[in-house]
Amino acid sequence: MTLLIAALFIILMMTMSSSSHAFTVIDCHLHIWATAEENENFPYAGEDQTPPSSLQNSASPEKLLEQMDAAQVDGALIVQPINHKYDHSYVTNAIKKYPNKFKGMLLHDPSLSSKLAVQRLEELVLSRYVGVRFNPYLWSEGELMSSGAGLDVYKRCGELKIPVGIMCFKGLQLHIEDIQALLSKSPETVMILDHMGFCALNDEGDEAFKLLLNLSKHPNVYVKISALFRNIGDNDSFPYNKVKSKRFDPLLDAYGADRLMMGSDFPFVLETEGSYKGAIETVQSWVDGSDRIAVMGGTAKRLFGSWT
Helix, strand or coil: CHHHHHHHHHHHHHHHHCCCCCCCCEEEEECCCCCCCHHHCCCCCCHHHCCCCCCCCCCCHHHHHHHHHHHCCCEEEEECCCCCCCCCHHHHHHHHHCCCCEEEEEECCCCCCHHHHHHHHHHHHCCCEEEEEECHHHCCCCCCCCCHHHHHHHHHHHHHCCCEEECCCCCHHHCHHHHHHHHHHCCCCCEEEHHHHHCCCCHHHHHHHHHHHHHHHCCCEEEEEECHHHCCCCCCCCCCHHHHHHHHHHHHHHHCHHHEEEECCECHHHHCCCHHHHHHHHHHHCCCHHHHHHHHHHHHHHHHCCCC
């Protein structure tokens, strides 16, 4: 009996030491796309959407899984890449191949009618897509996310409990009125702002960041702590200590860990100092205890469901 207990103790210790964390880690923002060879079966949306040559063959599901394994990331939310635009077949294929690793966030097509846009949403939800991305730069000039088919999809997402992520690539301040209109017209829909609202460390970014903090008064607004390298301006570098003190810490105070979630922005992060693993470990080092559990995966699991 003593030998049995000793053996069980050794097995338990080996199991515990096989992983450096006892919580689920979810990368909630990244992209994949077809390699140059796969492009024949999964074509890019056009010549202007061909991935950069340095990364073209670095964003397959298998390349992503290698990075995830090395960084001990358990699951990922794949955001439909602009490179394939509204053809979701490549991402769908990856989700089907690795259902315990991947879920998807579809890209809304503003050119569709309300009926077709909602129909497309419902079809992809059945294929393990758990979120919708609004890219305001895909709307025609003068059109708003908060009207027409965009609003109808946003409202339907509220009914389906599907979060909507918004990419304010050129600055949150350019879209704040549109965002506020969405929030007022469908307060039950969860809104997620990508990449900390693209509030770079400069004067313009500081003003935009005030708007982002003010949005915390809406309980259905969440923020992705993702693409840290896109927020440094000219004032910071890896391991992003100023991003932590001037962006992350205030966001944690305003929103709480339960409304923040970590994301890498793979494969673009591969070309930054620290690469994929460094980005994951950086965010993890910024929080501890229950806050770490939430930011590193708990919030994502609560919004998007389990990855197992």
